[in-house]
Amino acid sequence: MKTTPISNHSEIGRLNTVIIHEPGPEMENMTPETAHEVLFDDIISLDLALKEHAQLSGVLKKVCPNVLEFENLLADILTDERTKLDLLEAVCQLHQQQSLVDDLMVLEAKPLAAQLFQGTLMVKNNLEKFLSPSRHAIPPLPNAFFTRDAVMCVYDKAIIGSMAHKVRLTEAILLKHIFDEHPKLDSQGFHFDGTRKDNNDVTIEGGDLLVIRDDLLVIGFSERTSANGIDRLAERLSKNKEQLDIVVVELPKIRATIHLDMIFTMLDVDTVMNFAPLITGPNKCRAFHMHCERGEIKHIKEYSGLPKALRNFGMELNFVNCGGEDAFTQEREQWTSGANFFTFAPGHVIGYQHNKATMEALNQAGFEIIDALDIIHDKKTLPNGKAAVAMDGSELSRGGGGCRCMTLPVHRDAVNW
Numbered sequence: 001m002k003t004t005p006i007s008n009h010s011e012i013g014r015l016n017t018v019i020i021h022e023p024g025p026e027m028e029n030m031t032p033e034t035a036h037e038v039l040f041d042d043i044i045s046l047d048l049a050l051k052e053h054a055q056l057s058g059v060l061k062k063v064c065p066n067v068l069e070f071e072n073l074l075a076d077i078l079t080d081e082r083t084k085l086d087l088l089e090a091v092c093q094l095h096q097q098q099s100l101v102d103d104l105m106v107l108e109a110k111p112l113a114a115q116l117f118q119g120t121l122m123v124k125n126n127l128e129k130f131l132s133p134s135r136h137a138i139p140p141l142p143n144a145f146f147t148r149d150a151v152m153c154v155y156d157k158a159i160i161g162s163m164a165h166k167v168r169l170t171e172a173i174l175l176k177h178i179f180d181e182h183p184k185l186d187s188q189g190f191h192f193d194g195t196r197k198d199n200n201d202v203t204i205e206g207g208d209l210l211v212i213r214d215d216l217l218v219i220g221f222s223e224r225t226s227a228n229g230i231d232r233l234a235e236r237l238s239k240n241k242e243q244l245d246i247v248v249v250e251l252p253k254i255r256a257t258i259h260l261d262m263i264f265t266m267l268d269v270d271t272v273m274n275f276a277p278l279i280t281g282p283n284k285c286r287a288f289h290m291h292c293e294r295g296e297i298k299h300i301k302e303y304s305g306l307p308k309a310l311r312n313f314g315m316e317l318n319f320v321n322c323g324g325e326d327a328f329t330q331e332r333e334q335w336t337s338g339a340n341f342f343t344f345a346p347g348h349v350i351g352y353q354h355n356k357a358t359m360e361a362l363n364q365a366g367f368e369i370i371d372a373l374d375i376i377h378d379k380k381t382l383p384n385g386k387a388a389v390a391m392d393g394s395e396l397s398r399g400g401g402g403c404r405c406m407t408l409p410v411h412r413d414a415v416n417w
């Protein structure tokens with residue numbers, strides 16, 4: 001495959017290159033007690049998760065020419081000794097395990113890549129370690145299959161996430177090295193590198209950042225992305241632009257709404273999926289419009305909600321309700337990642353089929369519902385019109401996310417607005 005430049009100017013353009021990660025043994029490295037510490041809602045069965053994830057990768061491989069695997073990309077760059085040393089020093093320093101660098105340097109690229117996902121066990125050779133509740137010196141990365149969050153491709157460059165929780169920082173370090181070094185990715189520097197933490201108040205995660213158009217971003221101000229982080233992004237992303245508008249949505253700082261993409265995803269030029277209580281309902285989230293010019297925030301205006309703020313930019317949207325019309329079902333299906341769709345071409349989306357009322361609402365809105373296995377086994381092809389591919393995901397969703405969370409788009413075609 002040739003080098004892919006970064007080009008991601010929308011949430012919906014036809015997908016050419018995407019990074020995903022098939023979960024590995026790291027996913028089972030937790031107990032009911034530690035699941036919450038690693039940001040999972042429950043312990044998960046890897047066998048089930050793998051079967052479900054295979055549906056996502058199977059569909060993506062049918063619709064996208066370059067589906068790249070995080071672990072393979074990592075193994076590729078670890079064949080270079082200089083990169084391997086830099087990367088190991090960064091990871092070991094993060095976890096204050098500098099003494100492990102030499103031990104890890106002797107591993108070959110592939111087993112080392114696997115080890116970095118699975119973590120390294122702590123040798124209990126002193127009292128402090130013996131008494132430590134932690135089993136790992138370098139912790140495993142059970143969230144790594146949510147490739148969305150640690151890197152965001154915005155326009156022609158990447159942003160390396162400034163992760164709100166330490167358990168996800170290693171992912172950002174690994175992906176930063178991949179974007180910096182991998183010959184398949186032509187990244188040309190970063191808009192912002194969140195692994196260079198000079199300020200703990202600056203947090204930014206990919207689930208909160210929606211690239212709507214060349215001149216418009218929507219960002220969640222959430223448990224994971226701070227006001228300080230958004231200010232920093234506003235300055236950096238508008239640096240070389242005459243103007244950039246950012247609509248900020250203020251999310252409740254609770255587990256169900258860790259990121260904006262858990263309540264709002266774009267499905268087509270004029271259609272979005274939303275969790276109505278927080279986007280269109282009477283108690284909807286507040287929204288703020290930040291207007292930026294050449295690296296400066298020129299003014300900020302408050303709106304009663306996201307729809308009104310977006311109307312300002314000529315976006316008259318159709319809102320499909322996650323969970324349909326019933327408030328009880330909306331709440332249940334939002335929790336199981338019902339609003340978290342991934343759009344791989346305008347009007348062509350993939351999401352979890354266990355969210356039945358959401359799928360029904362999509363069908364009512366003109367989307368043909370197609371089983372993921374029918375696409376994978378060539379029993380059906382995607383129509384010219386709108387379609388929602390329905391995949392199994394009840395196990396994956398207990399990790400706290402859906403199809404948008406599990407995909408990191410690098411290159412999309414331009415959209416014909």
Ligand SMILES: NC(=O)NCCC[C@H](N)C(=O)O
Nearest residue numbers: 039146207259399400401405
């Ligand atoms: N974009 C997303 O909403 N990603 C889901 C991340 C779930 C993961 N367990 C986390 O809490 O970070």
